[in-house]
Amino acid sequence: MPLSDQTLTRAEELIARYPQPRSALLPILFLLQAEDGYVSPAGVAQAAQLLGLTKAEVGAVATFYTMFRRRPVGKYLISVCKTLPCQLRGSREIAAAVAERLEVPLGGTDAGGMVTVEEVECLAACDGAPVVQVNTENYERLTTEEALALLEALLRDEVPPPTFAADGSVTEPSTAGLHWRLAGLGDPPAAFAGTAPTQPPGGQDPEAAHKAPQDQGPAPEQGDGR
Amino acid sequence: MTEQVKVLTSRWGDNRAHELDRFSKLDGYASLDAAFAKVPEDLVQLIKDSGLRGRGGAGFPTGMKWGFLAKGTGKPTYLVVNADESEPGTFKDMELLERDPHALVEGVIVSAYAIGCRTAFIYLRGECGWPGRRLQAAIDAAYDRGLLGRDIKGSGFDLDLVLHRGAGAYICGEETALLSSLEGQRGQPKLRPPFPAVEGLYRAPTTVNNVETIATVPWIIRKGVDWFRSMGSEKSPGPKLFSVSGDVNNPGNFEFPLGVPAREVIMGAAGGMLDGKALKAWTPGGSSTPMLTGDHLDTPMDFEGIQAAGSLLGTAAVMVLSEDVCVVRACLNFTEFYAHESCGKCTPCREGTDWMRKILGRLETGQGRPDDMDILADICDSIFGRSFCALGDGATSPIVSALKFFRDEFNEHVSGGGCPFPGARVTVAAH
Numbered sequence: 001m002p003l004s005d006q007t008l009t010r011a012e013e014l015i016a017r018y019p020q021p022r023s024a025l026l027p028i029l030f031l032l033q034a035e036d037g038y039v040s041p042a043g044v045a046q047a048a049q050l051l052g053l054t055k056a057e058v059g060a061v062a063t064f065y066t067m068f069r070r071r072p073v074g075k076y077l078i079s080v081c082k083t084l085p086c087q088l089r090g091s092r093e094i095a096a097a098v099a100e101r102l103e104v105p106l107g108g109t110d111a112g113g114m115v116t117v118e119e120v121e122c123l124a125a126c127d128g129a130p131v132v133q134v135n136t137e138n139y140e141r142l143t144t145e146e147a148l149a150l151l152e153a154l155l156r157d158e159v160p161p162p163t164f165a166a167d168g169s170v171t172e173p174s175t176a177g178l179h180w181r182l183a184g185l186g187d188p189p190a191a192f193a194g195t196a197p198t199q200p201p202g203g204q205d206p207e208a209a210h211k212a213p214q215d216q217g218p219a220p221e222q223g224d225g226r
Numbered sequence: 227m228t229e230q231v232k233v234l235t236s237r238w239g240d241n242r243a244h245e246l247d248r249f250s251k252l253d254g255y256a257s258l259d260a261a262f263a264k265v266p267e268d269l270v271q272l273i274k275d276s277g278l279r280g281r282g283g284a285g286f287p288t289g290m291k292w293g294f295l296a297k298g299t300g301k302p303t304y305l306v307v308n309a310d311e312s313e314p315g316t317f318k319d320m321e322l323l324e325r326d327p328h329a330l331v332e333g334v335i336v337s338a339y340a341i342g343c344r345t346a347f348i349y350l351r352g353e354c355g356w357p358g359r360r361l362q363a364a365i366d367a368a369y370d371r372g373l374l375g376r377d378i379k380g381s382g383f384d385l386d387l388v389l390h391r392g393a394g395a396y397i398c399g400e401e402t403a404l405l406s407s408l409e410g411q412r413g414q415p416k417l418r419p420p421f422p423a424v425e426g427l428y429r430a431p432t433t434v435n436n437v438e439t440i441a442t443v444p445w446i447i448r449k450g451v452d453w454f455r456s457m458g459s460e461k462s463p464g465p466k467l468f469s470v471s472g473d474v475n476n477p478g479n480f481e482f483p484l485g486v487p488a489r490e491v492i493m494g495a496a497g498g499m500l501d502g503k504a505l506k507a508w509t510p511g512g513s514s515t516p517m518l519t520g521d522h523l524d525t526p527m528d529f530e531g532i533q534a535a536g537s538l539l540g541t542a543a544v545m546v547l548s549e550d551v552c553v554v555r556a557c558l559n560f561t562e563f564y565a566h567e568s569c570g571k572c573t574p575c576r577e578g579t580d581w582m583r584k585i586l587g588r589l590e591t592g593q594g595r596p597d598d599m600d601i602l603a604d605i606c607d608s609i610f611g612r613s614f615c616a617l618g619d620g621a622t623s624p625i626v627s628a629l630k631f632f633r634d635e636f637n638e639h640v641s642g643g644g645c646p647f648p649g650a651r652v653t654v655a656a657h
Binding site for chain 2: 018051061065079085122124127129133172
């Protein structure tokens with residue numbers, strides 16, 4: 001099953017948090033996504049079993065929300081805002097340039113499983129247009145060149161500080177860690193937190209990037225990867 | 227000249243205000259003792275008397291909303307904070323959570339006490355990382371300090387607060403969709419009545435209030451109704467956050483008393499037009515509110531003033547478009563948004579937004595037909611008022627208002643065989 005026994009305990013914790021168990025469905029889908037990189041068919045089945053729902057009920061919810069993915073997401077998710085204030089300042093050119101550099105269509109992931117790029121709707125930071133996010137952290141007022149430099153850093157598994165780093169903003173160094181956090185379980189455990197890749201990006205199994213640390217025993221002390 | 231005020235933004239300049247100790251030194255959590263000294267009913271009355279109106283878009287009187295909560299049902303009463311800020315152009319709640327997250331926690335505590343809620347939820351967008359971290363840290367710190375949990379500050383009042391993350395759906399900003407989502411369902415709106423005040427979360431009495439609304443409550447408790455009403459107008463009292471974006475020199479959030487003339491927000495606080503260009507259009511409250519023009523700059527920005535000018539205050543998200551922005555392209559951008567975000571439940575909204583997207587697309591690319599403007603107006607007519615929630619109505623706002631003020635520009639797209647604006651003027655080069 002997608003959730004390890006250890007993670008399953010945390011899922012039970014989520015269920016107990018709400019007056020009715022089904023409220024834990026979105027958090028559990030985030031947890032499954034942290035484990036698998038996407039909401040897999042096996043994940044849907046496990047969520048259904050945990051909450052006493054049918055797979056159809058879980059599938060209907062999982063496909064409704066844009067942040068639940070049906071294919072594995074890269075270690076870094078670049079989300080470029082496409083709504084008007086950002087479009088007026090060149091966001092669509094940024095998204096196109098990033099996709100072109102990765103040689104993928106929008107929504108796609110590079111062959112190494114490092115970076116997924118997507119266009120998204122308004123990210124509620126319109127004074128910082130154009131807004132680019134990495135794992136939901138903001139990189140604001142970037143030129144296309146700066147956005148491409150950000151991409152190159154991510155491809156090297158380096159995470160440049162986000163716009164408001166001096167004020168305390170931190171970029172989650174992997175989507176697995178991000179999805180763990182979105183489940184509402186606090187800091188992700190080391191296996192999810194994101195570390196340097198065990199092999200250079202390029203040519204590896206798309207699912208390997210975010211799973212790799214699990215297979216390597218405890219992750220080395222790395223801070224948060226920045 | 228209307229001066230900016232420092233109420234909700236009073237701690238934004240302090241880069242440690244997110245820490246509980248610092249927040250406390252800045253009068254944070256000071257409203258708790260004042261609130262616990264009163265009986266809950268008196269607090270509801272206080273908020274009614276203040277005239278506070280919801281800051282999430284609809285402007286419904288907050289105290290009245292609380293007063294509608296069904297009593298004696300034998301079920302718990304729930305407070306759910308709507309932090310799903312997604313209306314295009316709106317970024318006030320996220321900055322508030324980044325800079326002053328305890329302000330919301332404080333507001334939740336006193337508001338929950340007022341309405342007899344023992345379990346409160348904050349539904350926060352999944353896409354906003356930093357506000358989420360800040361808010362979770364604030365909630366954790368408040369628990370550690372006994373400001374949440376059992377017997378808060380010896381008052382006998384218990385409150386649990388759960389931060390719940392959304393997963394990407396604009397529609398979940400609509401209160402019944404938000405509650406469906408919080409119940410683990412698809413985020414689709416429900417027919418009202420029953421209103422959430424009677425049958426909300428888990429079919430129990432529930433109030434859904436915006437972040438800014440709840441963050442305003444402690445100020446009213448501490449400083450009183452007269453102080454609150456010293457700002458703004460009779461029907462729209464108090465301070466308000468205005469998010470200004472688009473073609474201005476100094477985009478950002480600005481706090482003014484309600485009723486401030488739009489000119490002072492756009493040309494004053496936001497630094498005026500970028501590169502000295504002429505103002506073409508602006509939204510008073512996000513893309514769902516009809517656009518206004520340079521002729522409306524003296525409109526007072528309160529609920530009544532903006533309505534009298536033919537639009538809505540909405541979330542007070544002012545998106546400013548200069549003369550070199552193609553209004554058809556702007557409408558297409560907004561319509562792509564609505565077509566994507568329509569939840570699909572109601573046919574007029576689901577189908578209508580997609581047809582409008584297609585027609586605007588063909589106008590922009592030179593495939594437009596002379597009767598396309600009439601068809602657009604007709605589709606808007608078929609959507610407006612014919613869906614469960616306001617998303618469909620909002621989708622018609624940019625188009626109806628653009629046709630009203632800029633119909634010639636639509637015609638030019640047909641007669642000229644495409645967009646008359648050069649590419650650079652529809653996608654302004656970055657700085």
